[in-house]
Amino acid sequence: MALPDRRLLLVHAHPDDETINNGATMAKYVSEGAHVTLVTCTLGEMGEILVPELEHLAADRDDALGEHRLTELTEAMRLLGVTDFRRLGGDGRFRDSGMKWGDDGNATAADDIHENAFWHADLLEATNELVAVIREVRPQVLVTYDDFGNYGHPDHVQAHRVAHYAVALAAARSYRHDLGDAWDVAKVYWTAMSARAMREGIKEIREAGDLQFMEGLDPDHLPPFAIDDDDLDAEIDGSPWVDAKLDAMRAHATQISVDGPFFALSNDVAFRAWGTEHYRLVKGVAAPVPGTSFEDDLFAGTGV
Template sequence: MRLLFIHAHPDDESIATGVAIGAYAAAGHEVHVLTCTLGEQGEVIPPDLQHLDADHEDALGEFRLGEWQAALAALGATGHLLGFDESGAAAYRDSGMAGSPSAARPDAFVNADAGAAIALARKVIERIRPDIVITYENQGGYAHPDHIQAHRIACAAVATLADPPRMYAVLTPRSWVAQDRAWLAAEVSAPGVTIPAADDPVIPSVVDDALVPYAVSDAEGARRQAAAMRAHATQITVHGAWFTLSNDIAARLSGREGYAPLDPITGLLRSGEPVAEAGARGWPV
C-alpha cells in the first residue's frame, strides 16, 4: 500500500503517528509524510540551541528541517513540504498558539488562503496517489490552530478528487490514557518532571474507546518511533519508555496508536466500523 500522513510541524509525525509510520514502512509499504510548516515557533529544550528560537535569531525552522529529515530516515518514510519552492522557501510559517502574535502574521499557516493551500496539498496527493491519507481529527489533536488547519486542508484536498483515498484520523482511546497515567505514576520519578494525575483533563483527540475501531501496535514501529523522536532533540527528550516536551510533563511511549475512519467531506469521524487490529498486515480499506 501507499500511505500519506499529513501533519502541521516537524515532530508531529513522530509523536502522533510514529508507530504506524514505522510499522508500515518496516512491513514494506510505501509511506509518505507531508508537513505544512517548519515549526519556527517551537520552544527549544537544549540551552545551547535556544538562540535559534523565534525570539532570538529566528533560525529554528532550518534547524528543525534537519531534525525532520533525520526522523523520517529513522522511520523509513519519504518527506514532502507543503508549498516549498525550488529555492527552499516556505509557503507557510508555524502560526504558534491561538491568540499569540505569531498567529497574526500574514504568512502564518492559519492565515493561508484556503484555495491555494488546498491546491498545493492536492498536487502532492495526486503525485503520490496514496491508498490512505491520515491526519488529525477536526480539533487538531490538542486544538493547535495549525493542526486544525492541516485537518481542513487535507480533508478538502481529498474531497475534491474524483477517486479519493480512504482517510483516517489519529485518536487515543480514553482507557489507554488511564492505563498510561497509571503506568507513569508507578514507573516515573524524576526531578522537575510532572506526572499527569488520573483525573487531569484530556486533549480533544482522546475519545471514548468505541470511537476508535483500529489500533496499530507494533514493536518495530515503536522502536522506530523512539529513534525518530530522539532526532527531534530541540522539541523532545526521550527517557527510555517515556518522554517529555518543553513543558516537562511526562508522557508514555506506549507503542500503540488508535485510528478511526474520517469523512473528508464533513471532516468528521465515520461511525459503524468494527473494531479491528490494523497492525502491519494491512490497513483496512
C-alpha cells in the first residue's frame, strides 16, 4: 500500500483519550495530507457512563460499554478525518483495566482487575502487536503518554511501556522478520499540557466570574500532566480545527458531558484551551522555529 510521505502514529489507552489530547493535531495533519494512524489499546469497557439511559451498558450490568464506545470512536474519527484507527491486537484483545483514585489524588490500579485487563497483559505479547503496526505504517512520528500515563491510570502507563518497547524492537533488523521489515521511528513525543497556559486559563475564567470552574484546582499545584514550558518541545496550533475537536469530544458522549466545563468556555478561551496542543520530545532531535524554543511541526527535522 502506497502511503503519503508524512506518517503519524498515536498510541492511546481508551476511546476519547485521543480526541482530548490530540484531536486538533490529528485533524490538522489529516487536512495537510499526512497519514494518521490511531492505535487504541482497549475499548474502554470500564469507563464511567455519563448518559443515564445507557447506564445498563456498565461492566457490572450488560458489560456492553466497549462495543458502544467503539461507535463513539468511529464517529469521532469521522469528524476528525481519521480513516486508519485500530485496536491493539483487534477489538477486545485487551480489556480496560479500570482504576481508582489514590490517596495522592492520582489514578492507580483498581482493587479488582479483569483477568484480560491491559494492565495484566504480557508486555512482549502486547508490544509485538504494535511492532507489526509500526513496520506496516512506517511512521516518522509516534505520540503516546509519559511514564506516569499523564495522571497514573494503569492503562495509560501500560500504553507508554508498550509504545516505547515497540519503537525499540521495530527498529531491530534481526527481530521477528515475520512482523515486517525493520523501521526506526525518527521522533517520539509525549502528550502534555502547558502549565503556564493552564494557570492563565484558570485565572481568566475565574476573573470572568466563573468561580466554580475547575473548583478545587490550585493554579500553584497543578496535576502532573501540566508541564512547565521549559520541558515542552512542540506547540501545535490547531485552532482552525477546534470546532472539529469539540464535535469529536461530543461524540464520546458516555465519557464527556456536553453540559460540562469542556463546552462552557467562551470562544476565545476555548480556542486557546483546545486549539493549542503541546508535546515533549523524548526521541529524535528537536527542530524549533528559529528564535523560539518550540517546534510548530511534529515532523520538523525528519526530512519529510
